[in-house]
Amino acid sequence: MAKRALISVSNKEGVVEFARELVALGYEVLSTGGTNQLLQDSGVAVTPVDQVTNFPEILGGRVKTLNPMIHGGLLAKHDDADHVAQMNEHGIEPIQVVCVNLYPFVETISKPEVTMEDAIENIDIGGPAMLRASAKNHQYVTVVVDHNDYATVLSELQAEGTTTLATRRKLAAKVFRHTAAYDSYISNYLTEATGDMYPENLTVTYELKQHLRYGENPHQKAAFYQKRLGSDFSLAAAHQIHGKELSYNNIQDGNAALQIVKEFEMPAAVAVKHMNPCGVGTGMTIEEAFDKAYEADPTSIFGGIIALNQEVDVATAQKLSEIFLEIIIAPSFTEEALAILTKKKNIRLLTISFAQEKQDAFNVVSVEGGLLVQEPDRYGFAEADIKVATDREPTEAEWEALKLGWAVVKHVKSNAIVVSDARMTLGVGAGQMNRVGAAKIAFEQAGEKAQGATLASDAFFPMSDTVEAAAKAGITAIIQPGGSIKDQESIDMANQYNIAMVFTGVRHFKH
Numbered sequence: 289m290a291k292r293a294l295i296s297v298s299n300k301e302g303v304v305e306f307a308r309e310l311v312a313l314g315y316e317v318l319s320t321g322g323t324n325q326l327l328q329d330s331g332v333a334v335t336p337v338d339q340v341t342n343f344p345e346i347l348g349g350r351v352k353t354l355n356p357m358i359h360g361g362l363l364a365k366h367d368d369a370d371h372v373a374q375m376n377e378h379g380i381e382p383i384q385v386v387c388v389n390l391y392p393f394v395e396t397i398s399k400p401e402v403t404m405e406d407a408i409e410n411i412d413i414g415g416p417a418m419l420r421a422s423a424k425n426h427q428y429v430t431v432v433v434d435h436n437d438y439a440t441v442l443s444e445l446q447a448e449g450t451t452t453l454a455t456r457r458k459l460a461a462k463v464f465r466h467t468a469a470y471d472s473y474i475s476n477y478l479t480e481a482t483g484d485m486y487p488e489n490l491t492v493t494y495e496l497k498q499h500l501r502y503g504e505n506p507h508q509k510a511a512f513y514q515k516r517l518g519s520d521f522s523l524a525a526a527h528q529i530h531g532k533e534l535s536y537n538n539i540q541d542g543n544a545a546l547q548i549v550k551e552f553e554m555p556a557a558v559a560v561k562h563m564n565p566c567g568v569g570t571g572m573t574i575e576e577a578f579d580k581a582y583e584a585d586p587t588s589i590f591g592g593i594i595a596l597n598q599e600v601d602v603a604t605a606q607k608l609s610e611i612f613l614e615i616i617i618a619p620s621f622t623e624e625a626l627a628i629l630t631k632k633k634n635i636r637l638l639t640i641s642f643a644q645e646k647q648d649a650f651n652v653v654s655v656e657g658g659l660l661v662q663e664p665d666r667y668g669f670a671e672a673d674i675k676v677a678t679d680r681e682p683t684e685a686e687w688e689a690l691k692l693g694w695a696v697v698k699h700v701k702s703n704a705i706v707v708s709d710a711r712m713t714l715g716v717g718a719g720q721m722n723r724v725g726a727a728k729i730a731f732e733q734a735g736e737k738a739q740g741a742t743l744a745s746d747a748f749f750p751m752s753d754t755v756e757a758a759a760k761a762g763i764t765a766i767i768q769p770g771g772s773i774k775d776q777e778s779i780d781m782a783n784q785y786n787i788a789m790v791f792t793g794v795r796h797f798k799h
């Protein structure tokens with residue numbers, strides 16, 4: 289049986305050498321327009337596909353390999369008598385090696401000025417058809433979609449004259465992963481263009497970013513996947529410039545810290561432990577912001593993750609280096625700051641673009657047997673929605689503190705209570721099964737500092753007990769969504785203690 293290989297590639301990296309070796313192994317190499325030209329120009333003996341199909345490439349390349357002379361050669365079972373008879377009847381010869389990669393659809397839609405016409409023209413049809421046909425028929429056909437696999441295929445062909453079934457099956461599986469991902473980019477692009485947020489099938493695709501040493505615990509295996517066209521303001525898009533590899537928990541915590549620091553325009557520092565903020569500080573400088581974040585809870589910050597929204601300068605770096613931290617995330621570090629921080633071998637330093645040009649359209653969490661998909665909680669502080677519920681309005685300083693608490697409480701696991709002043713958090717009660725319990729934790733941590741401070745609650749008070757506890761702790765203003773049937777009891781309690789309480793009308797549960 290004559291040996292034939294078909295090569296049709298958009299990404300031409302390494303293809304000349306691959307084809308040359310195939311020819312040396314006795315293969316007749318068939319190829320399409322541009323690939324054919326390149327191979328010919330490089331002195332590799334090639335047969336243009338139209339000589340096999342007896343049909344020219346038409347419609348500007350939309351139809352070139354979509355022909356029974358090609359697909360018969362890819363799909364025939366070489367040892368099936370019926371197939372062989374039909375092949376002979378129609379003059380079709382088998383193709384044993386297929387090397388195809390696809391039109392650059394993702395690269396095309398990543399261009400800012402891309403038009404729908406450009407995108408559509410870059411949907412490859414003939415390529416996936418050949419890949420899928422060859423992968424289906426991998427019992428007989430070796431199919432290569434990734435130029436990184438050329439060497440493996442060549443070395444097997446050179447050693448044994450054929451590839452092993454195990455290799456062919458691996459390559460076939462890779463092909464189906466590749467075409468599935470390719471189709472998911474296309475379907476997502478068109479789905480987005482038609483504004484269909486929750487289609488009947490969710491076809492997202494993620495690329496392996498890194499294998500992780502383990503998952504949440506050492507006995508759990510794990511890996512980190514990245515959305516190719518995902519948010520650029522994300523842990524997945526961050527650059528690690530120093531330190532050990534990120535762990536599973538580092539990624540979760542770093543993500544949480546980033547989401548909080550994103551809330552602030554003025555210099556801000558956020559310390560996170562176990563996905564909850566233990567200290568959030570703001571200031572006129574990043575050093576001052578860090579001082580506040582530290583002061584908020586000097587105990588919990590130990591072993592924490594810090595995100596800062598300004599360049600880390602030498603003074604801040606000095607302070608950061610004095611405590612044990614897992615990760616520091618910032619837009620940049622000055623050279624002197626880096627010189628200080630990189631002395632610590634284990635600390636992970638990450639830089640990230642704060643441009644926020646691309647944001648994820650939805651968040652996904654998995655539950656056993658399914659996925660939950662929702663819009664991210666992007667609700668901020670909308671003055672128009674806010675109603676003062678009590679006799680007394682907050683003072684200007686209280687408003688500032690309420691805004692800070694409200695920005696932070698959204699990122700604290702429910703039931704969530706944040707005690708704050710205008711510059712920093714003073715106490716955080718996270719993930720409690722009752723609201724007053726979360727409040728008590730926050731008051732205990734704030735201690736004396738709760739006197740004159742404000743309180744933010746992620747959801748309404750079902751009873752007036754939290755207001756009463758707040759009053760006793762010294763809280764003077766409260767922000768909460770409102771909406772409980774017992775709101776009036778909370779309002780009465782607040783009035784009784786001269787607390788100013790405002791309702792946002794919007795809830796910030798975070799589970």
Ligand SMILES: NC(=O)c1ncn([C@@H]2O[C@H](COP(=O)(O)O)[C@@H](O)[C@H]2O)c1NC=O
Pocket residue numbers: 296297298299319320321322323324349350351352353354388389390391411412413414415416
């Ligand atoms: N229409 C067809 O029959 C067809 N056959 C192969 N292609 C693609 O054409 C590209 C290679 O084209 P060229 O060799 O002309 O540079 C490959 O990415 C291949 O996937 C085709 N193009 C797309 O639909």
